[in-house]
Amino acid sequence: MEPRSFEGDADRPRPSDHQPTGRAIVIGPYLRARRGDPDPQAEIHAQRSSQARLEEAAGLALAIDLTVAEAILAPISQIRPATYLGKGKVEEILGSIKAHEADLVVMDCALSPIQQRNLEKAWGAKVLDRTGLILEIFGRRAKTKEGALQVELAHLNYQRSRLVRSWTHLERQRGGFGFMGGPGETQIEADRRLIGDRISKIENEIKKVQGTRRLHRAGRQRVPYRVVALVGYTNAGKSTLFNRLTRADVQAADMLFATLDPTLRALHLPHGGKAMLSDTVGFISNLPTQLVAAFRATLEEVLEADLILHVRDIAHEDADAQQDDVSAVLRQLGIDPEAGGGGRIIEVWNKIDQFASDELDNLRNIAARRDPEHPCLLVSAVTGEGVDALLLAIEDRLAAARITLDLSIDASDGAGVSWLHRNTEVLEKELQDGRFAMTVRVDPTKRDTVISRFGAVLHPE
Ligand SMILES: Nc1nc2c(ncn2[C@@H]2O[C@H](COP(=O)(O)OP(=O)(O)OP(=O)(O)O)[C@@H](O)[C@H]2O)c(=O)[nH]1
Numbered sequence: 006m007e008p009r010s011f012e013g014d015a016d017r018p019r020p021s022d023h024q025p026t027g028r029a030i031v032i033g034p035y036l037r038a039r040r041g042d043p044d045p046q047a048e049i050h051a052q053r054s055s056q057a058r059l060e061e062a063a064g065l066a067l068a069i070d071l072t073v074a075e076a077i078l079a080p081i082s083q084i085r086p087a088t089y090l091g092k093g094k095v096e097e098i099l100g101s102i103k104a105h106e107a108d109l110v111v112m113d114c115a116l117s118p119i120q121q122r123n124l125e126k127a128w129g130a131k132v133l134d135r136t137g138l139i140l141e142i143f144g145r146r147a148k149t150k151e152g153a154l155q156v157e158l159a160h161l162n163y164q165r166s167r168l169v170r171s172w173t174h175l176e177r178q179r180g181g182f183g184f185m186g187g188p189g190e191t192q193i194e195a196d197r198r199l200i201g202d203r204i205s206k207i208e209n210e211i212k213k214v215q216g217t218r219r220l221h222r223a224g225r226q227r228v229p230y231r232v233v234a235l236v237g238y239t240n241a242g243k244s245t246l247f248n249r250l251t252r253a254d255v256q257a258a259d260m261l262f263a264t265l266d267p268t269l270r271a272l273h274l275p276h277g278g279k280a281m282l283s284d285t286v287g288f289i290s291n292l293p294t295q296l297v298a299a300f301r302a303t304l305e306e307v308l309e310a311d312l313i314l315h316v317r318d319i320a321h322e323d324a325d326a327q328q329d330d331v332s333a334v335l336r337q338l339g340i341d342p343e344a345g346g347g348g349r350i351i352e353v354w355n356k357i358d359q360f361a362s363d364e365l366d367n368l369r370n371i372a373a374r375r376d377p378e379h380p381c382l383l384v385s386a387v388t389g390e391g392v393d394a395l396l397l398a399i400e401d402r403l404a405a406a407r408i409t410l411d412l413s414i415d416a417s418d419g420a421g422v423s424w425l426h427r428n429t430e431v432l433e434k435e436l437q438d439g440r441f442a443m444t445v446r447v448d449p450t451k452r453d454t455v456i457s458r459f460g461a462v463l464h465p466e
Contacts, residue, residue: 029066029109030101031076033059034090036083055080057323062113062135064240069141074105088127089120095127102128111138136163151214158207165200231280231403233272234307236335237316238327242355246316246386247284250396274400275393278453283310308338312349312402314395315342319354319368319383348405351398352381358388409446410461416441421459429455 035055055078063076079094088095089112102110109131110124116134124132133141140163143156235243251270272282285307307313315331317324332342342350354372357365365383372381382398384391409432414421416439425431429445444464447455455461 027070027072027109028074028105028107029071029111030098030105030107031059031063031066031073031111031113032079032090032098033062033076033113034079034081037080054323054326057326058113062111062138065138065142066111069138069145071109071111074107075101077101085120086117087120088123089114089116090124095124099128102130109133113138151211154207154211154214158204158211161200161204161207165197165204230271231311231408232269232283232309233280233312233314233399233403234283234285234310235314235316236285236307236331237353238318238321238331241316241318241321241327242386243284243316246314246353246355246384246392247282249386249389249392251282272399274403275396276400278400278403280311280399280403283307307335308340310349312351312399313340314351314353314399316353316355316386318356320356320359348378348402350379351395351402352379353395354381354383355386357383357390358385404448404450408452409444409464410452410455411442411444411464412455412459412461413440413442414459415439425455425459 033055035058059076059078063073066073077098079090079098081090081094085091090098098110101107107130110128111133112121112124113135115136116124116132121132121134140156140160144153144160235247237243247270251272269281269283272280274280313335315328317328317331321327335342340349354368357368360368369383372383375381380398382391382395384395386392412425414425416422416436422441425443425445428451429447431443431445433442433444435442445455445461
């Protein structure tokens with residue numbers, strides 16, 4: 006397989022011997038199809054998806070400012086316990102490392118600490134596996150204080166489990182977690198102690214930040230807006246759609262994980278109603294489980310959303326695999342995508358501007374045949390096509406659900422009380438000091454009226 010070069014960097018000044026070059030080789034190992042596989046296409050299939058994975062891994066490396074000198078697919082027949090790859094492959098890659106003067110190798114797989122150490126010795130270069138790479142990216146992209154703390158905690162736990170190499174020193178370099186350098190093995194014991202201390206400190210800080218967050222959330226609940234959350238594979242176009250829907254200016258970058266923490270903005274619905282739209286972290290295949298756990302808190306918006314928009318890059322060759330990955334993360338969060346998230350999920354097939362008109366017709370036919378439990382809408386966040394229909398669908402879905410509100414009304418306001426009886430479902434009504442304290446369930450079309458006319462607030466769950 007021809008190696009691929011991702012970024013020419015010829016004009017860059019040559020670094021001195023002691024400085025990291027920032028040049029990386031990305032390796033995509035994949036298990037070769039078995040000989041005698043009844044499906045002759047199996048090897049080709051294995052290669053094709055591995056090639057897409059490799060390109061994604063190279064994209065991730067670029068996202069942390071590495072120069073990807075070469076990206077190499079590495080078919081293997083079995084995983085070696087000591088070095089993951091076979092001896093021949095290890096040597097072949099050593100040749101590439103020397104040729105490019107690379108000082109980092111990204112292995113797009115999960116390595117055991119032993120495999121990582123052995124490969125680093127064999128190659129004389131730092132080795133980062135997929136988890137390490139994703140942690141690095143998450144660390145750089147975290148926008149809120151809690152996000153940054155959660156990532157650092159996940160990163161420290163990951164480091165503690167594999168404190169065998171020099172890059173694990175706590176000193177940060179280049180804004181990340183410092184895998185590009187470090188003081189060497191003699192520091193390991195000190196590092197271990199430092200990491201332990203740092204972990205307890207961060208855990209305390211997270212508790213404090215979460216306390217503040219809870220207060221903010223409680224404040225928001227008093228303003229009873231429905232929440233619509235965007236989820237999707239990284240680079241699916243969530244931020245672009247978010248901007249399009251809210252006319253806000255959230256950074257949209259052709260860079261993976263441009264969004265890490267939820268961002269919340271007002272969403273104006275076609276018939277005057279209002280909801281809150283939240284943009285969330287981009288999901289990715291093989292998202293390390295410790296990160297899913299770490300981000301549970303930051304993904305609270307998704308868990309509690311009234312409606313989830315699953316944004317998909319429908320023009321991507323791996324669109325189906327990406328959907329499976331997103332579904333897996335949603336399941337880990339306790340949302341069942343197969344059941345349409347309990348009627349809470351709308352799929353948004355984005356980037357339709359990339360299709361020729363006959364392909365698009367085809368896509369529309371497929372969409373039209375979907376069962377109504379799993380609705381999907383076709384849009385282009387860039388051109389705006391389909392966005393009005395999406396807004397109507399959001400409004401419709403939100404209208405289908407009812408919410409519970411608390412209010413207090415002067416008992417002598419007979420007209421008001423009877424309006425409430427006619428237009429809402431009264432769940433509780435209690436007379437206190439000449440006023441009725443009422444809990445009512447309302448259709449969202451009446452919600453705004455009940456809020457503005459009676460000063461209702463959301464009933465606490
Ligand atoms: N052609 C086309 N490109 C789009 C469309 N929507 C988004 N993009 C591009 O896709 C890239 C990623 O878009 P983002 O909005 O940053 O994606 P995201 O899902 O928020 O990404 P993460 O933050 O990584 O989760 C950008 O280059 C966008 O310009 C679309 O409808 N059509």
